[in-house]
Amino acid sequence: MKRRKLDVKQLPAKAAGELDDRFQLASPLRKVLTKVFPDHWSFLLGEIALFSFIVLLLTGTFLALFFDPSMTEVHYEGAYAPLRGIEMSKAYESSLNLSFDVRGGLILRQMHHWAALLFMAAIVVHMGRTFFTGAFRKPRETNWLIGVLLFWLGFAEGFIGYSLPDDALSGTGLRIAGGIAESIPLVGSWVSFALFGGEFPGDSVIPMFYILHVFLLPGLLLALIGVHVGLVFIQKHTQWPGPKRTEHNVIGYRMFPNYVSKQGGFFMLVFAVIALMAGLFQINPIWMFGPYRAEVVSAGSQPDFYVMFLDGIVRLFPAWEIRAFGFTVPAVFWPGIVGMGLFTMLPLMYPFLERRFTKDKAHHNLLQRPRDVPARAGVGAMALAFFIICTLSGANDIIADKFNISLNAMTWGGRIGLLVVPPLAYLMTYRICLGLQQHDREVLAHGVETGIIKRDADGRFYEVHQPLAQPDEHGHTSLEYNGWTVPKKMNRLGALAPTLKGFFKPIEQPAPKPEADGEDGEVGDGEKREEITAGK
Amino acid sequence: MSTEVPAGEGKKDEQAEPLDVLDPNVTRFELVKEALRRDGVEILHYEPRFPVPGTKEEKRVVRTISFFFVLSGLAALGFIVAYIWWPWEYEFGGADTWSKWYTPVLGALLGIALGGIGIGILTWSKKLLPVEELMQERHDGASDPVERRLTGATLVHIGDETGVARRPMLKRALLFGAAPLGLAALMPIGGLIKDPGDALFTTGFNPKFNGGNPVRLMREDGTLIRPEEISVGGQITVFPAIPGGATLKHADSPTLLIHLREPDAEEARNNAYEMNKGSQWENLIAYSKICTHVGCPASLYEQQTNRLLCPCHQSQFHITNNATPIFGPATRALPQLPISVDEEGYLYATSDYKVAIGPAFWERERK
């Protein structure tokens, strides 16, 4: 019998052929391979969230192998001597074991926590970027809605995860959550009893939170992130305005190899940063807090940063309790339940509110620079100011202590600040946006400041401007203001040659002259590279 | 490269196919360009990063990338070695033990291993892949009106076929059938619902936990308390002297017992609300430790000012005036535990707290 020779080189083509025979892949595959993606650093923020989420799934699965979500009391006998012999729940014991008795457990615990913090931080910044650039406008409202839900799901997932180790800080957080739940009119005590399976703390909340934390919420997050990223793919990413870029095209590079290699490399970097932080910076050292006891709390116990705004507003809200007909609406109901409801509903409604006010029903694929929509930038600054003051107030006791300010002054400062600073932030942002626009228009009309000072025959000094296009007889250029980035420095125009590379001697010949399609060739074409001539 | 924007799908068919794709003589790059053209992608700019292969610069870039990959591999090997052989078992107080460095070493090596791959790939992507700028049509927005019309008609037709609109009885019957079914599906969650009963109104000091007898006060370690054991100006946390009284089973019971100085005790007695009259025993006064805001232990006692501070949201309570809140978000005074001394000389609670302790809730005043 004659053996057929195996031609290794032909294998990939043969395999591809076999697959296509069955799944008819050629055309859809090519469309994915050559899909064009626009590029900008601010488009990476969502990716940071995505990558930290993947790290969360990986590290979380490891932790689940060793964690025991049980509130059964045991005597601790592990490696951490100061706690030996102390009564604690199995959940806390197994978290301690993960830190001291499982090889490599501590670094994975710390990676999980740092990844969670990075995830939430990236979501917040990513949300800011989609807001300030108007990326949420038609047709992308759905992704904005999903994004807001992702923030709150992440918030819940993070809070629940923080509760699982059942240390003193977890318990304090739970106690506060229980107190807020009890404040709901009519059903508060029932909600709290459902949460804890009886009176706080009961013995069922950790097992219940565990299944939420490792199954239900991650499943929801994963599904929503899938839809979110899927929609970005289907609807195609927005792009910044610039030469040749219109509402009807995408300018960038192909998915393969450029986009995917950049994403892959970037993922590894995010992963690396999380690993480094987890190795070098301690986070949530649960062994220092001890098990939860109802009568102990240490001053300066803080939740994770993304919960601090809630803690802060709960601190600031005045003691306004309503009592009528023998019923009570506790003060904490307003910031804790109504406030959080508003923090959810207002962002959800924002795209539709903006549409109502601007009557802008058009389809948008080009982003806006914040300065070009001062009112929206102002609203965003206002929301940000509110969020920051609440968050800082969540640490007002620590700030008071560190800077020797009276605590009561901090609280009053926060209360007044919450009313005064956001409107100020609105006004200032509005002015700044107008100022930036003004400056752009100036540069478009007169050109870039060159830093070259000339003295004319009468002895007057003036600075030479490099016009961005051929000036008319008055030295003015008539470039339209169109939302593109306006170059403001000479090296943005390619007037200064890039520095040479190489340590001892140049390793390449000085670049000839940067050509017209260089990275920053956003404005003008031929004219801009001309010798600097006197302008006004 | 043609600068003309390629036509939309419709027009494409009319154009003569410029390239015979199956012709064995076309180059691969021509095929790639044809593929892009057919997918609505126009090349604005495309050039290899190194038009002349093998320059010094190119070799340098290749060396750099290789360096990062090799670095990554070494760090990963280091990680494996450290994971297995670095002493990891925790020793308490071991200031200069090797095991103290286990986690930082793992983190640094893993970071370098991942970062090396990351930087390598990114450099590859930025420095070796061709420089390109392409333009793709979006084709977004609504579907073609013809498609919309056809699909719309199909949908309405399907609706008609079911006849729901024509047969209102079916509609109502279906609604009647489905709504309860949906509710029924929710029922199992009902297992979570527990009637709070009077649990929020009682603490471990309630005689019902002690066979109907008044409950004594105890320390966390279970020892009973005589009044003279607490020095003037001192304070301790006390618990109901019942089984599990100091555990989380009675998380609502921790109480702060304070021995006031004579003038303060007098002041407190004079200020006492009707409800709190006679609750002090001589100069000893006991308040619930569970903050009336949202339930943290209000545990920072400031002797000079007789204030009790809750560290969670900084509510402050005035000890010599019924523990009324004087600053912060708490609205209600800390409930006072009525105490006395029994014939054996031990402190006990003459009754449970007279109002619900801890955070407020809707039916709080319904006792």
Ligand code: HEM
């Ligand atoms: C779990 C958290 C999240 C993940 C993993 C995630 C991931 C992503 C990714 C990878 C993109 C594409 C790249 C980019 O524009 O940055 C994206 C786009 C987008 N995201 Fe998110 N995101 C998250 C949360 C949010 C939040 C909180 C919001 C806003 C409330 C939001 C709103 C949007 C919008 C509107 C887009 C489309 C942007 C555009 O096409 O310009 N996302 N998201």
Ligand code: FES
């Ligand atoms: S729980 Fe005491 S002030 Fe909030």
